[in-house]
Amino acid sequence: MALLSPPPLRSLGKQLSALGRDHPPGAEGLNRRGSLEPKDPRAPKRATLVALLLAGACLITLDQTPALAPVRTIAGDVFGPAESAVSSVARPFTDIPGWFDSRDKLRGDIADLKAQNADLRRQLRITDFGRTRLEEYDGLTRSAATLGYSLVPARVVAYGSAQSFSHTVTIDAGSASGISPDMTVVTGDGLVGRVLRVSRTTATVLLIVDPTSVVGGRVGGSMQVGFVHGSGEVSRGGTLDLELVDQSVAPVKGETVVTWGEGQDAPYVSGVPIGKVTGVFASVRDSSRTVRVQPYVDFGALDVVGVVVPNGTKGDRAVIGPDGKLG
């Protein structure tokens, strides 16, 4: 009948007592129920528990040094292709959540699409004039989008879960495609993050919404500079906080924040749009001012990204040149 007592509480209690036991040895033996049943040979042994805990501590200590970098690279080499394969097999099924969109969202989508439709129809009526103009715009936007840098296209194949409290993704291009750490990762919408480490076929990207990520940012209107970091919110959407160097200026809601920096040695290339200002909060206590920034990139739906590489990079895949052509 002991079975029917609530096990979670009990297991937690055991857990806590087990944790406590590790330090002052042997206050209470493991075979607490020894009189009730024969000792199970496969019950967890305390020696193994301690040994493995120490091994874990050892790993943590080792990881404070660069000693584990080769291990991570090997893991990337082995598991990266597997992640790419699983991701490409799963891609057709990953649209399924879209089936469960709420009616409100679908209504909103319909309204958006109607508006777009009307817009397109209007454009169609002025098609001749429009076409030439479009070509110009297209070229402009494309070069604006690539900012005069070369891009290596890549797909996101694995996401770090929120349980790990860090916002990182794996992309399916690595050192074989000419990618190296600290390179900037963008999409057509704006800045995604920077490359942390690479293996041969994959790279790990730190997203700008991660609380440890810091990007130099410049407010478009006033040219004020500051630092953008992830606010560490759990949700995928994520928001950013901008801390201005000059605390006396207040950006206006809706202003664009772009990256600054020369991009040669520092991680981020300049001029990539990061997001738009959605609000300004002043803290009376330390008389500082936090600017809330909504990123342009939808981090919940990352798929195709581009890695900014030096012009003329050669790799195992096509590079999009600064002129927007594949090279």
Added chain:
Amino acid sequence: MNSIRGAVAALLVIVALLLQLSVFSYFSWDGVVPDLVLLVVVAAALVRGGQFGMVLGFCAGVLLDVVPPADHTAGRWAIALLLAGYVAGRVRPEVGSHQGRPPALTVMATVAGCSFVGTSVFALSGLLLHDGSTGTGSMLEVVGISLVWDVLLTPLVLPWMMALLRRLEPERLRA
């Protein structure tokens, strides 16, 4: 036989890891995905005992720590899953003596307990190591959501995983 059992458990862990990283992220709830690897560890510990559960938990945790896109200090998931395996293993002797199969409710409760222990140990180790700064509020939120996910997924995943692991057990050792 022994090596086959180990290989099957390792294969389960690897498949779970790939699904968790590459597929489940599309179904995430606020970025939290079901902790499939933890479920494998709990299943193994319930069927094969805490000793095996601990070792498998440690190995699976090391994988979670180094396979990209992991960026946290290595060893944190290893310790978290090791303790989860230990907790699940402590439940097993009791349920084992009960006609060989743990009752469904006990399995659910074990998963809930292990999920709570695993995720919280990971989160707390982050606080201790100053590895990624997250507020306690969102930490509790993540722990809660992942607990709900794991319990929701238990009836879908655990029965066949435990059946598979049990089929590889030698007859005389079946509790």
